[in-house]
Amino acid sequence: MVLSWKENLPKELSAKVDKVDQLIASRLKEIDEQVLYNQQRVLDLFRKHNVGEEDLVPSTGYGYDDIGRDKIEQIYADYFKTDDALVRNQFSSGTHAIATALFSMLRPGDTLYYLTGTPYDTIQEVIGLAGNKPGNMKEWGINFKTTELLPNNEVDYEKARKDLQDKSIRVVAIQRSLGYAVRPSFTMAKIKKMLKFIKEVRPDVNIFIDNCYGEFSECEEPTFYGADMMAGSLFKNAGAGIVKGGAFLVGRKDLIEQAGSRLNVPGAGKGEGPTWGFLRDIYQGFFMAPHTTGEALKGMVYTAALLEEMGMKVMPKWNDPRTDIVQTVTFGDPDPMVKFCAAIQHYSPMNSFVDPIPYHQDGYEDQVVMASGSFVEGSTIELSSDGPIRPPYRLYIQGGLSYAHDKIAITRAVEDTFYKK
CATH class of the missing domain: 3.90.1150.60 (Methioning gamme-lyase, C-terminal domain)
Structure with a gap:
């Protein structure tokens, strides 16, 4: 019974x-x-990269020659169909990874442009739209623009086409999830349309995706269709509740190298970063994530x-x-x-x-x-x-x-x- x-x-x-x-x-x-x-797909990649017990051994100090760290980053890059990845416990949150990525791609005088309307609260503080905290983009002379969504919560492509004529725009960002907005989250079908549009209008910009909450929610990811850099959190989907902290970036090799230099220091780049006791959780979390x-x-x-x-x-x-x-x-x-x-x-x-x-x-x-x-x-x-x-x-x-x-x-x-x- x-x-x-x-x-x-x-x-x-x-x-x-x-x-x-x-x-x-x-x-x-x-x-x-x-x-x-x-x-x-995940299982095939674990088999392809011959993941073994030795890959779970953590590094300390500088973290040089961390075989397990380098391998899990190869697995992330393969899964998301990108050149490279930065999967690090040194990121304190998804917002930290997003800020690292954006600061690494932008310079004083450049403009960050959001195609999907004003981003959520914590990113507003990174940009300098709210809070006026020291070190924000505004303080560094980085500008911000956005095209707000139409009343039906769709991208205003007509206005965006005009706004994107601003040659100071160096990075175009797409926020997949809704944050605290009243719009629906953007499905992959809609993101594919956005990516195609940006590449037609401004093929010279870097396209950045805030993918937090989105990994494994569909069978495709934004990086499958030409996004240059994407961020996610390890204590959201990709960590399966096992990983205790950290975040990841995946994308073009040169951009990941720049982000590594921003997270660490120029010269060392992504070659530094000890994993301490995190590797087992990161591997198991990614395996359990689907x-x-x-x-x-x-x-x-x-x-x-x-x-x-x-x-x-x-x-x-x-x-x-x-x-x-x-x-x-x-x-x-x-x-x-x-x-x-x-x-x-x-x-x-x-x-x-x-x-x-x-x-x-x-x-x-x-x-x-x-x-x-x-x-x-x-x-x-x-x-x-x-x-x-x-x-x-x-x-x-x-x-x-x-x-x-x-x-x-x-x-x-x-x-x-x-x-x-």
Whole structure:
């Protein structure tokens, strides 16, 4: 006899869960097929590069001749179909990797141009649009321009064509995921169109992709279609919840060398960088990434479907194409938003006894409420939720490591928010 985890759910909610299970079954099967495709590619690369126990031995000091580090960077470059990669625990976050890449490609007087509208809060501080913190691009004389999206959240290609005539533009950036914006994340189909457009209008610029939350969410990546440099986080998709810190850059060999010099020092470039005890996690995390990302995608499909059943406005909808592990739900009021976020925390394996309280966090303009009962601090491949306390009071849910945890936690969050007084 199999006992049911739903036994003490309100009958109405239990019925909704049953309805959702039937509704999304075919979509979950599609995700499983995608996982198999991506897993096959990763496995083939581990076999091609003859990964062995000796590759997991860490280096110290300068990190010279770190065989395991060099091999995992070859594997990343091969998977993303680029010349080279920089996969380093020295990056403190995806934002750090993005800033390193952008500063390495831009010089005083150059212009950074975002095709996909104003970037999210932490990148705004890097650029100097917000916060006015020392060392930002504005302070270094690097200019910024963007073409805001059309009302339908599509790229304004007509205006972008005109804006790109500015010859000071040296780097064109595309942000795949939505950040704290109200637009959908950009699918690979749309990114391919953007890449083709940029290359037609300005073949001389470097195209940079902020790919955070996106790896393994589809069967293709932006670098397959000519992006010159791309960044991602190791404690998001590519690390599978195993890697405890770091980020990566993949791209053209000369650009990766420049980024290595920016991360370290000119001369040493990417030849330095000890791996300490990180290599085993980085290898295993990348191997597990297709599966873990698939679990997160399935969890977010369930989340969208159940919240739609509750009459909530969600994006993307359960049957929409997905290109990252982020699910949004709009509450229209701060109280249920904070309550739902708190329930995510309460049904987490770590710090379940903590009540999230909105607060001002470095890098964000508004107060933010965050729930992250994760084993790795800030790991958004583990189930988490956060959002700025500003209209329309939208919560951004990401992760998690297992579909089972997502299903339990989201269902209980719905119960606590909508069925309990």
